[in-house]
Amino acid sequence: MQRSARRHGNSLPGFGLTLGYSLFYLGIIVLLPLATLVLRGSSLGWHGLWGIAMQPRVMAALETSFGLALAAAAINAVFGMIVAWVLVRYAFFGRRVLDAAVDLPFALPTAVAGIALAALYTPNGWLGSVAAACGIKIAYTPLGIAIALIFVGQPFIVRTLQPVILELDAGLEEVAATLGATRWQALRRVVWPVLAPALLTGFALAFARGVGEYGSVIFIAGNLPFVSEIAPLLIVIKLEEFDYEGATAIATIMLALAFVLLLFINLTQAWSRRRLGDV
Amino acid sequence: MSNVAGLEPGLEGACGPRAKMRAMQPPATREAPWLAAMLIAIALTFLALFLVMPLVVVFVEALGAGLSAYVAALSEPDARAAIGLSLTVAAIAVPLNLVFGLMASWAVAKFAFPGKSLLVTLIDLPLSVSPVVAGLIYVLLFGAQGLLGPFLIRHHIEIVFALPGIVLATVFVTFPFVARELIPLMEDLGNGDEEVALTLGATGFQVFMRVTLPNIRWALLTGVLLCNARAMGEFGAVSVVSGHIRGLTDTMPLYIEILYNEYNGVAAFAVASLLAGLALATLAAKALLEFVFRPRDVEDPVQRVRRP
Numbered sequence: 043m044q045r046s047a048r049r050h051g052n053s054l055p056g057f058g059l060t061l062g063y064s065l066f067y068l069g070i071i072v073l074l075p076l077a078t079l080v081l082r083g084s085s086l087g088w089h090g091l092w093g094i095a096m097q098p099r100v101m102a103a104l105e106t107s108f109g110l111a112l113a114a115a116a117i118n119a120v121f122g123m124i125v126a127w128v129l130v131r132y133a134f135f136g137r138r139v140l141d142a143a144v145d146l147p148f149a150l151p152t153a154v155a156g157i158a159l160a161a162l163y164t165p166n167g168w169l170g171s172v173a174a175a176c177g178i179k180i181a182y183t184p185l186g187i188a189i190a191l192i193f194v195g196q197p198f199i200v201r202t203l204q205p206v207i208l209e210l211d212a213g214l215e216e217v218a219a220t221l222g223a224t225r226w227q228a229l230r231r232v233v234w235p236v237l238a239p240a241l242l243t244g245f246a247l248a249f250a251r252g253v254g255e256y257g258s259v260i261f262i263a264g265n266l267p268f269v270s271e272i273a274p275l276l277i278v279i280k281l282e283e284f285d286y287e288g289a290t291a292i293a294t295i296m297l298a299l300a301f302v303l304l305l306f307i308n309l310t311q312a313w314s315r316r317r318l319g320d321v
Numbered sequence: 322m323s324n325v326a327g328l329e330p331g332l333e334g335a336c337g338p339r340a341k342m343r344a345m346q347p348p349a350t351r352e353a354p355w356l357a358a359m360l361i362a363i364a365l366t367f368l369a370l371f372l373v374m375p376l377v378v379v380f381v382e383a384l385g386a387g388l389s390a391y392v393a394a395l396s397e398p399d400a401r402a403a404i405g406l407s408l409t410v411a412a413i414a415v416p417l418n419l420v421f422g423l424m425a426s427w428a429v430a431k432f433a434f435p436g437k438s439l440l441v442t443l444i445d446l447p448l449s450v451s452p453v454v455a456g457l458i459y460v461l462l463f464g465a466q467g468l469l470g471p472f473l474i475r476h477h478i479e480i481v482f483a484l485p486g487i488v489l490a491t492v493f494v495t496f497p498f499v500a501r502e503l504i505p506l507m508e509d510l511g512n513g514d515e516e517v518a519l520t521l522g523a524t525g526f527q528v529f530m531r532v533t534l535p536n537i538r539w540a541l542l543t544g545v546l547l548c549n550a551r552a553m554g555e556f557g558a559v560s561v562v563s564g565h566i567r568g569l570t571d572t573m574p575l576y577i578e579i580l581y582n583e584y585n586g587v588a589a590f591a592v593a594s595l596l597a598g599l600a601l602a603t604l605a606a607k608a609l610l611e612f613v614f615r616p617r618d619v620e621d622p623v624q625r626v627r628r629p
Contacts, residue, residue, distance in 0.1 A: 052431070052432070052512050052516065053516060053519060054431050054432070054512055054515055054516065054519070054525075054528075055519075055525035055528075056427060056428075056431075056525050056529075057428060057431075057432045057434075059424075060424040060425070060427040060428040061428040061432070061434070063420075063421070063424045064421065064424050064425040064428050064429075064440070065440075067421045067424070068421075068425075068440075068443060068444065071489070071492055071493055071496060072443065072446060072447055072493065072496060073443070074462070075458035075459055075461075075462050075493070076446075076450075076458055078458055078461050078462045078467075078468055079454070079457065079458045079461055082461055121363070121364075121367045124360055124363050124364050124367070125364040125367060125368060127360065127364075128360050128361050128364040129364070131351075132357060132360075132361055134361055138608075140365075140368055140372075141608075142604050142605070142607070142608035143368065143372050143373070143604065144368075144372070145604055145607070146372050146376065146600065146604060147372075148547070148551075149547070149550045149551075149554075149599075149600035149601075149603045149604050150375075150376070150554070150596070150597060150600040151550075151553070151554025151555070151556060151573075151574050151593075151596045151600070152452075152554070152556045152557065152574075153554070153556040153574035153575075153577050153578055153593070153596075154379060154554065154574070154577065154593040154596050154597055154600075155375060156556075157379075157577060157581050157589055157590065157593060158375040158376070158378050158379045158382075158593070159375055160581075161378050161382055161586070161590075162374055162375060162378050167378075168374065168378065169370070169374065192371060193371050193375065196371055196372075225351075225352060225353070250449050253451070254449075254450065254451025254452065254453070254454065255451070256451065256452055256453050256556070256557035256560075257452070257556035257557050257560075257574070261578075261581065274451050274452070274453035274454075274557065275453075277453050277454070277457060277561075278453060278560070278561060281457065281460065281561065284466070286461070286466050289457055290457075290461065293451075293453075293454045293457050293458075296451055296454055297450065297454055300449040300450055300451070300454075301449075303449060304442065304445075304446065304449050308442060
């Protein structure tokens with residue numbers, strides 16, 4: 043007790059037990075299994091990993107996953123910003139219900155979202171028939187994958203931006219207005235610099251989720267190799283063929299990307315904190 | 322930016338009353354009415370397309386063939402087995418992560434120690450890992466070809482393609498849900514109450530049960546609800562480790578996939594409607610908890626947003 047009080051600046055008990063248990067549990071559930079993957083991946087060597095990544099079908103799947111996740115995150119960034127702004131700044135009927143509903147993609151199981159989106163966007167579905175009338179095919183094409191990724195990524199942007207918009211000091215916009223700025227100038231020069239880091243964080247979170255997304259995509263994607271086959275599905279296919287090397291290689295590449303994105307997210311958040319601390 | 326930042330503290334006092342007066346007239350800090358209306362319209366259209374319609378279509382498709390078909394689909398033996406398995410998995414995975422969440426938040430929020438931010442990042446790590454990868458890592462560890470595979474086979478222990486594997490994969494994907502709900506709150510609350518209780522002679526366990534727990538119980542409940550919704554609904558990770566043995570290792574989401582691929586849409590959406598209902602109930606309970614138990618100085622539940 044005496045020693046721990048001096049070390050942690052307080053006299054509460056349980057530090058050793060709680061930290062020890064947390065590290066143990068984190069170790070066996072998360073770190074050890076992930077280390078197994080990294081070990082298996084590295085045993086393939088750079089050459090082996092590169093060889094598998096360069097297989098045309100793997101390459102196409104990675105391109106599909108990364109490209110469409112990027113596109114979906116970009117679309118979400120635009121609409122998510124509008125949604126977040128509207129939910130914070132405007133009062134209208136049903137705002138609170140909508141605000142609670144933004145979390146739906148977190149709570150709705152991906153398989154449920156998957157079959158629901160597939161049913162909506164097939165050529166005889168409610169929205170698919172409208173698109174079909176315009177000559178656009180959505181379900182079973184890359185466009186369908188993008189729709190699913192927009193669905194799952196949407197709350198990441200809104201929930202990252204909302205607290206920042208809320209913390210915005212409207213007084214600053216007022217000052218800008220009194221100094222002769224138009225509304226557009228105030229938004230661009232005063233509001234945008236504060237929102238940008240949060241938007242980047244939300245974008246990275248949505249992108250990371252989109253790259254790894256499986257359940258909501260496979261029902262609407264059609265899963266044609268080289269066209270609409272995503273990387274996580276290819277891992278599943280390789281596993282079903284008992285091609286553990288192939289599955290491991292693709293998973294290692296995706297895990298590496300997840301780490302890079304996590305680092306990026308932490309950096310943008312630190313940047314955002316510094317930025318907001320200044321304002 | 323830095324200019325404005327430098328001016329702001331001095332101007333605030335002078336601007337306060339004037340700002341209140343200006344609130345009466347069309348303020349300079351709002352968009353023009355036509356633009357505001359357009360933004361609201363865009364936001365509503367977007368949310369209708371991507372939130373409301375997918376939800377509505379689940380229930381419409383589920384009940385499309387009438388109530389009796391709906392009930393029949395849910396009383397299939399395989400459906401009941403899937404529901405039972407999902408409940409079992411959640412009943413094991415949620416308490417495990419609940420205990421971890423309490424332990425981790427106590428260590429992180431109550432004490433300062435080197436490597437704390439790394440620990441918090443690692444707790445969030447499972448959110449950044451693809452569900453399929455989450456399943457794969459357990460196959461690589463416990464599968465027949467896996468690191469521990471030969472050992473497990475010798476001792477007739479089944480993990481992959483059995484309940485333990487499904488539980489492990491579920492625990493992995495729901496790992497941070499309770500902890501991340503508790504850590505910010507407990508950091509905000511500080512250690513004062515607990516220290517007072519200690520000086521009054523309470524034991525560590527009494528402090529936790531009588532002082533800390535009452536302070537965090539609603540956040541704890543929110544975390545448990547979110548954890549449970551995800552545990553019942555996890556698809557990708559469980560799909561990789563389950564082996565899809567019908568009536569035995571098929572959870573509700575996996576059963577939905579089977580039905581859907583067999584073109585049994587009504588049954589697929591009937592099972593899906595149960596999970597959609599659970600998701601709705603979870604969100605409603607979360608919103609209610611945040612509305613009723615929000616901190617007193619916050620005037621709007623919108624403010625109690627959490628990072629996804």
